Amino acid sequence: MSGQPDPDLRSSDGQTSELDELIDQIVDPGSASDPALERLRSLVLAIETISSDLSLEQVLLRLTDSARTLSGARYAALGVISEDRRLERFLHVGIDAETVAEIGHLPEGKGLLGALIDDPVAIRLRDLTDDPRSVGFPPNHPPMDSFLGVPIHVRDEVYGNLYLANSSRGEFSAADEELVRMLAGAAGNAISNARVYQEAQLQQRWLQASNDVHGQLFSTAGEDPLHVIAQRTIEISDADLVSVALLAPDRATVVIEYAIGEGADNLLARRFSLSDTLAGSVITTGSPVMARDGASLATQPVTQRIGVLDTGPIIVLPLGGPEDARGVLSLARRRGRHPFTTVEMSMAAGFAAHASIALEIADARDAEQKMIMLEDRQRIARDLHDHVIQELFGVGLSLESIASRLGDLDPNAELLRQRVDDLDRAIRRIRTSIFALHSDARTPPNGLRQQLLAAVDGVVPALGFRPSVAVTGLVEVSLGEPISGEAVDCVRQLLGSVVEHAQATDAAVEVKLDGSRLTITVTDNGPTPISDERTAALTELAAQAERRRGRLTLSADPGGGTVATWSVEVP
Structure with missing residues (x-):
């Protein structure tokens, strides 16, 4: 060993640096001072410490703290550079949590911090405020004077920078x-x-999630696969809100089938037009979208537009291709959180593709089962129409006859007439059931009755039970667009509100057209008390009713539960 320091460790002015002297002292231990040896020992220990962990978060935190200790700095920070040359993460030590909260928004990579991003060469200043690139500090930021910035290279790229301030010397x-x-x-x-x-x-977690979805599809019991897709996505992606939106039969709108996370209750069962949503763009092109700030996009995501989440980083992934799109899977984080990376998007996109294939397989299996069931359904419908309804009509006529003979003054006559009304309602519900049985499940619901039944079916997995449905009046003939679409959307959103009644075990939907008045009533037995505070979905329904000279009312059912009534004028 020659005893000469490595040329790469010489200072830029050609003079022997202090570190060169320290190395020379290690070569000749007799000349080394205790502080010099201690600093080199600290360097070796720091390198060993950060190399002993495979957790990226721990490696970065230990690196930041070790840099502060080695340099004698009071404050240290590590900024991770994003693909768009900004700071996507900012870890810091030396500032307490209360001060951090008072400072507010973390640096984005401007001034001296940005100078290191633009030109990854070490910067050392006696007083950083004297440098023209310094942009100052935000309110409540502790004062800082001396500064040292050093880039961190990972292979051939600049991964981030170390920032040190206020040397103890x-x-x-x-x-x-x-x-x-x-x-x-x-x-x-x-x-x-x-x-x-x-x-x-x-990658292992995403693959396991794909297996979970496939397993759920072929399970005879358990959660709905769409719910599994949403739940596993939010667990793995560290998103604040995940939603699954499926293309409606009209292929012009999407319906939020599942939403988990912040503001999820205000998204569930809501319908949005493809033409003015980010989901529509993704479905049309079949290509995923990733953005650092959802609010800055030309077509804002629905989470931002209706105010359920102040959306920052966002990924929207297609479920299926442009020709056979089923919907989208959306992942969103709050504004200010670290953005998604291309690796995260690639893995999530792979999961969405696997989920799409699994759903296609499930559709094929369901279609086969429905074909097998179709003959039995038609037989049951014939029996209901030819026998049950006729018998109920006979019972009703007999009760009417008995009531007439009793006279108007007999209290039993009124009770019999009430029972006749109950029979009429039961007959209307049976007729609706017969219509549903006759409907070919292989064809999309074109008529309003079919669309209403399909809307109810779509909410059944979230409810955990199937509501009864009754339709009265010539809704197929009298109602055109857009009132038919509004009626179907109303049923979805009112049933979505029923989902919020955690202990509801039953619900009933009644759609009645009486002259020019359309009334939709949804009743449930959930024990949650009526609240004057409405969700965004109910507020929008109320405004929609007012535009049609109607109203939305919420009241308590005398038997327990909630009665929601949406009544409008039909043009």
Whole structure:
């Protein structure tokens, strides 16, 4: 060993740096001072510490803290650079949580921080406020003077930067810079290993989620596969809100079938036009969309437009291709959180593709089962029409006859007439059931009755039971678009509200057209008390009713539960 320091560790002015002297002292231990040995021991220990963990989060935190200790800085931070050359993450040590909360928004990569991003060369300043690139500090930020910034290279790319401030010795020396540079260089390998490990773990979780969806599809009991898709996505992606929207039969709108996370209750069962939504663009092109800020997109996501979540990073993935699109899977994080990466989008897109294939297989299996059931359904419908309804008519006529003989003054006559009314309602419900039995499940619901039944079917998995449905009046003939679409949407959203009654075990839907007045009533037995505070969905329904000279009312059912009534004028 020659005893000469590595040329790469010489200072830029050709003078022997302080670190060179420290290395010379290690070569000749007799000349080394205890502080010099201690600093080098600290460097070796720091490198060993950050290299001993495969958790990327822990590696970055240990690197930040080790850099602060080695350099004698009071404050240290690590900024991870995103693909669009901004800071996607900002870890810091030395500032307490209360001060961080007072400062508010974390740096985005401007001023001196941005200078290191644009030109990844170490910066060392005696007083950072003297540098023209300094943009100052936000309110409540602690004062900072000396500054040292060092880039972190992972393989051939700049992964991020270390930022150190307020040296305990008044200013950072060349030795401090060299020590931190050596630490950052060693950390590159540790970060690379941690990233590979993290991506492998994430890939394994997405593959397991795909297996869960496939397993659920072929299970005779358990959760709805769409719910599994949404639940597993929010667990893996670290999103604040995940929703599954499916294309409606008219192929001009999408309906939120499942939503989990912040504001999910205000999304469930809502319908949106394809023409002015981000989901529509994704379905039309068949290509996923990823953005750092959902609010900045030309076509804003529905989460931002209706105010259920202040949407920042977002991914919208197609379920199926452009020719056979079923809907979209959306992942959103709050504004200010770290953005999604291309790796995350790629893995989520793979999961969405697997989920789409699984749903197609399930559709084929369901179609086969419906074909088998069709003959039995038609037989049951004939029996109901030819026998049950005729018998109920006979019973009703007999009761009417008895009531007439009793006279109007006999209290039993009124009771008999009430029972006759009950029979009439039962007959209307049976007729609706007969219509549903005759409907060919292989064809999309074109008529209003079929669309109403399909809307109810769509909410059954979330409810956990099937509501009864009764339709009265010539709704097929008298109601055109757009009132028919509004009626179907109203049923969806009112049943979506029933989902919020956690202990509801029964519900009834009645659609009645009386002259020019259309009334939709949804009754449930949920014990949750009536609240004057309406969700965004109910507020929109109320406004829609007012535009048609009607109203939406919520009241308590005398027998327990909630009665929601939407009544409008039909043109």
